Amino acid sequence: MRNKQKQLQVRxxxxxxxxxxxxxxxxxxxxxxxxxKRFNELKRDLGSITPRTLIKELKxxxxxxxxxxxxxxxxxxxxxxxxTEHGHSLEPLIASIVVWGQKHRSLILGQKE
Numbered sequence: 001m002r003n004k005q006k007q008l009q010v011r012x013x014x015x016x017x018x019x020x021x022x023x024x025x026x027x028x029x030x031x032x033x034x035x036x037k038r039f040n041e042l043k044r045d046l047g048s049i050t051p052r053t054l055i056k057e058l059k060x061x062x063x064x065x066x067x068x069x070x071x072x073x074x075x076x077x078x079x080x081x082x083x084t085e086h087g088h089s090l091e092p093l094i095a096s097i098v099v100w101g102q103k104h105r106s107l108i109l110g111q112k113e
Contacts, residue, residue, distance in 0.1 A: 019064050020090065024049055024057045029066065029087065030094050036082030038072070066090065 020026050024046065031037065031045040043054055058081060061067035066087035072078040083090075 024053060025061060026097065028057055028061060029083070029090055032067065032081060032083045033091050033094060036080045038078065038080050042081060
């Protein structure tokens with residue numbers, strides 16, 4: 001019984017990593033935690049991401065019901081992106097990842113915590 005429970009826990013972790021893992025998805029979600037943003041605002045926050053990759057990752061996050069795209073201006077093809085209610089449920093996890101990331105960077109760089 002205990003082995004089955006551990007297998008389910010591992011599967012759950014794999015599911016989370018599959019959805020928010022990768023080079024850009026977590027960063028996109030973190031960028032959208034504070035407010036909705038237009039495509040170019042997201043691109044600016046993320047730095048070196050290509051437009052093609054950003055589009056692909058946003059579509060993936062939309063498919064997984066974490067991000068919602070809203071058309072601002074049909075004639076200009078202007079869209080804003082925001083977290084869905086389900087996406088907002090990741091905010092505590094993202095906040096914990098930020099804290100862990102800061103501690104990890106400090107440890108790796110040899111600085112005091």
